[in-house]
Structures are given as C-alpha cells and as structure tokens.
Amino acid sequence: MNRFSLNQATTKRWPLDELVAGCVSAGVPAVGLWREEVAAYGLDKAATLVREAGLQVSSLCRGGFFHEEDWYDNNRRAIEEAATLGTDTLVLVSGGLPGKSRDIDGARRHISEAIGALVPDARAAGVRLAIEPLHPMFCSDRCVVATLGQALEIAAPHPADAVGVCLDTYHLWWDDQVWRHIDEAGRQGRIAAFQLADWITPLPAGVLLGRGLPGTGCVDLRRFATAVRAAGYEGYVEVEVFHEDVWSRPGPEVLAEAYAGYRAFAA
Amino acid sequence: MNRFSLNQATTKRWPLDELVAGCVSAGVPAVGLWREEVAAYGLDKAATLVREAGLQVSSLCRGGFFHEEDWYDNNRRAIEEAATLGTDTLVLVSGGLPGKSRDIDGARRHISEAIGALVPDARAAGVRLAIEPLHPMFCSDRCVVATLGQALEIAAPHPADAVGVCLDTYHLWWDDQVWRHIDEAGRQGRIAAFQLADWITPLPAGVLLGRGLPGTGCVDLRRFATAVRAAGYEGYVEVEVFHEDVWSRPGPEVLAEAYAGYRAFAA
Numbered sequence: 001m002n003r004f005s006l007n008q009a010t011t012k013r014w015p016l017d018e019l020v021a022g023c024v025s026a027g028v029p030a031v032g033l034w035r036e037e038v039a040a041y042g043l044d045k046a047a048t049l050v051r052e053a054g055l056q057v058s059s060l061c062r063g064g065f066f067h068e069e070d071w072y073d074n075n076r077r078a079i080e081e082a083a084t085l086g087t088d089t090l091v092l093v094s095g096g097l098p099g100k101s102r103d104i105d106g107a108r109r110h111i112s113e114a115i116g117a118l119v120p121d122a123r124a125a126g127v128r129l130a131i132e133p134l135h136p137m138f139c140s141d142r143c144v145v146a147t148l149g150q151a152l153e154i155a156a157p158h159p160a161d162a163v164g165v166c167l168d169t170y171h172l173w174w175d176d177q178v179w180r181h182i183d184e185a186g187r188q189g190r191i192a193a194f195q196l197a198d199w200i201t202p203l204p205a206g207v208l209l210g211r212g213l214p215g216t217g218c219v220d221l222r223r224f225a226t227a228v229r230a231a232g233y234e235g236y237v238e239v240e241v242f243h244e245d246v247w248s249r250p251g252p253e254v255l256a257e258a259y260a261g262y263r264a265f266a267a
Numbered sequence: 268m269n270r271f272s273l274n275q276a277t278t279k280r281w282p283l284d285e286l287v288a289g290c291v292s293a294g295v296p297a298v299g300l301w302r303e304e305v306a307a308y309g310l311d312k313a314a315t316l317v318r319e320a321g322l323q324v325s326s327l328c329r330g331g332f333f334h335e336e337d338w339y340d341n342n343r344r345a346i347e348e349a350a351t352l353g354t355d356t357l358v359l360v361s362g363g364l365p366g367k368s369r370d371i372d373g374a375r376r377h378i379s380e381a382i383g384a385l386v387p388d389a390r391a392a393g394v395r396l397a398i399e400p401l402h403p404m405f406c407s408d409r410c411v412v413a414t415l416g417q418a419l420e421i422a423a424p425h426p427a428d429a430v431g432v433c434l435d436t437y438h439l440w441w442d443d444q445v446w447r448h449i450d451e452a453g454r455q456g457r458i459a460a461f462q463l464a465d466w467i468t469p470l471p472a473g474v475l476l477g478r479g480l481p482g483t484g485c486v487d488l489r490r491f492a493t494a495v496r497a498a499g500y501e502g503y504v505e506v507e508v509f510h511e512d513v514w515s516r517p518g519p520e521v522l523a524e525a526y527a528g529y530r531a532f533a534a
Contacts, residue, residue: 097485100485101485102485102486102487103487104440104441104443104487105443108443135403135404136402136403136404136441136442137402137403137404137470137474139440139441139466140466140468140484140485141468141469144441146441146442146443147443150443173371173406174371174403174406174411174413175403175413176371176372176375176413176414176417199406199407201407201408202472202473202474203404203470203472203473203474204472205469205470205471205472206469206470207404207469207470207474217407218364218367218368218369218407219369220369220370220371
C-alpha cells in the first residue's frame, strides 16, 4: 500500500498546479500543503485542484506560533483552511519565547492553554491539532515544545481524536527517550502525522534550511518508520525537507528522490 | 566568595600571559584552559604561569572525541595535561557518530566503554572526567551525549570522584527534565563543572560559534545557578562563550562583561 506523501515545502518553488500534476503522474497518492503557498494560489482553487486530481491532503502546515498576538484568530483560520482543503490534520508549530522572555515554563503553559482554547473549533471543523515537537535548536524562536514527551503531556488533557502529535525524524532523532514516547503515542492513538527528513551537517546560518532528503544524512529512518508502524500508525508518510540546494532542483527530480527515500526506509 | 572563572575560549585571541595578568588585575581567582591554546603556549610554561600568578585552573577543555581513531592515547595525554596544569577536572566532549554511521545507540555504548577504559588513568592522575552533554544540534558531529540524564547514565558505573558531569547552561536550557537531573547529579556528588553562556539567535552557519555572553539571550541563568548551588555544587562558575563578535573585542572588556554576568546571575 502506497502511503507516501510529498510535503509541498520539499519542492517549495514548484508551482502548485505542476506539483499536483507531477504527483498524479508519479502515482503519488497524497500531498502535505502549506498555508502560505495555498493562500498564494487561492484556497478554494487549491482545494478544487487537489480534489479533482484525486489527491489526498495528508496535512496542512501550520498552525501554532502561540507567542504571537493574533494566535487565536490566526489558528481559527488555519483550522478552517484545513477543513476546506479536506485534510483532518493541522500541524502545530507551537511558537518560541515571546519578546525578551526567559520564562520557558510560562511559554509552555501558555501553549497548553491556547491549544485547549482551540479544541472546540477544531472538533467542530473535524480537524485534529497535531502538536509537532521541534528540534531543541528551535526552542527560543520557533517552538518551546522540544520533545515528544512534552508534546504528549500537552495533548494529554484532550481526546486523542482532537489533539495528536506530529512525528518528524529530523526533530526527534537525537532523543534516547523517543522510542518509549512513540510507543506511548501509539497506545494513546495520538500519532496524527509522520514526516521523514534526514540530518546533515554543517547546518546553514539560521539553521531552518538544513534538512536533508531521506538517505543523505545520519538518521536511522528505518528504525523510526518501523517504530511508528509498530505503534499502530497507518497514515501517510510525508517527506518534508527544507534546503536551498533541494529547492533549486527541478520538482519532478526531487519528487522522485523523495519517493525513493520513502520506499527505501518507510515503505 | 568569588567563584568566577574565565574560560579561555571566551577571549580566544587574548594571549595567555596577557589573559593571566588581566585576571589577576581584575581579582579573578580562576581560569578554564583549552588544550590547543595551552600547547601553543607550552604546557609546562603555562602551568608555571598560572601557578605563579596564584590562579586556579577550574577545568581543562577538552578530552573526549571518542569517535576518533586515536581516542585512547589522546585522552591519556589530556589527563596528564590536566594534572600538569593543576586542575582536577577534564571536560569531555564525547564525540559524534563515526563516519557514515546511523547507529546512535552504538556510539553511546562506545563512549561508555571508552570512559570506563580511561577511569584508571584518570584516578591515578587525580583528575576527574567531566562528561558534558552538548546541545542536541551537535549530536551527529560533536557529541551524542545530548542530555544530562544520558551523561548521568554513562557516569553511573563509576565512582563520583572519578567520573562527574559538566553542566553548561547553553546546552541544557531547553530540557524540561534538567531540573530533576541537576538534583540527582548533586545527590550523587557528580557536578564537576558549571559553565554559563546564553542562547542567542540567529545561529551562525555551523552553529558552533553562536554562544552569547550571560545576559544577552533567553536562558534563565539565575534559575540554573540557584539549582546547581542547591544541589551542593560549590566549585567555580566558568563563563564560556564562543562567538566571533566576542572574540573580536579586547580581552579586558570581555572579561569585565563576563564577570558582570557572573555577578548578576550566579554570585
């Protein structure tokens, strides 16, 4: 069974209509979309495009950024956009420390409260909030949720069909506790998304665009795919890479390499 | 009581004799030294210089790098150098994944074995091995020991006066488990060194030279200093920063700012 999904960020400069055509032509069943790119194309137009192509939308990236002032309205919009696109999964990058704050516990409490406030909207829209722990190098400016253990703690007060977790190998591979947390996430039925990317060095300035295509780095991707499957996850496996060198290559070529990575490590 | 120590890496381009004179003149009681700089100056000459100036050597950086072929001989030399310099603390940066390996568990096992092999040499020389967990962004290429919890596990089989841990705020601040691990490290008598640095963004390419002077970033340094003190640690507090902007400034000015950071957050 083909559970591969191309996350749009991997081929950031591939226009959406060409990307959709390329996925259909390659036999790819699903795509992961990003709000900015969808908005630039037009939300309803994008929804029609993927639906008529017969593609599933495995997830929408991203809600979250709860350190920003307009987090509530912005996340409500994100939930609506996910519903319009026909995906049941909104990935949350929860945000960093606000302003000059040094209060990481406070930031984490705020995220818990913000997610609690959004649950009714998400349930009403049939969309699950997928808390994504980000690598600790993003802790100050993008996401104070740095481990799967923390993500599960934040999810715990809510039903599993309302709040899940997004597992991304790039963010989690260094953590020796991740295997028991994957098992736990599976037992709770909270694995909402699974993303593959490899860790390569040296990291670029700003570190955001340092992800590698599966197979180019040092992450034991097969171990992750096996653990996630053993935990009961049967959803799509997104390949999600941000890297200037990958973005500068032709979309179909990157799609083929991403798909090959999925087949090698996670099929 | 003045427990401040200037780690030499903070003022990397300040010649050692000037650094020592600057510390004496500022009333600084201790310095943390680096092997490369000591070797360039001359080991015996450096030992005489600091001893005659009345400075303590709070630690020597660094042993470790156990993924390299010559780790055993190299670390035995590092132990001897620490003893010659009159410090009882050799900081270990344990090394990353060897070659093209994806076997992080194997790398961690190798580090445990390597440290076990060095314990007799360290004890004979009166030097304690201080395992330093590094931030997870260094996991692949510099140190697969990414949390204080892991460092304590590796130290566990050995007496606390032979194998301790080095706590560095820059590497540990993101970890919500660090507080219980600091308590545990204190109960075991394993806190061998404590280093202050702040987290600032954006990170530079390669990420090694991204550390900030205390007070310039988002780490709750006072909470760390309080926790480490409450755990029974009474040794020196090193300020250790690597940053091109800091290195390009005059040594005495950086020393003054580092010392002020110590007084503000950890005195």
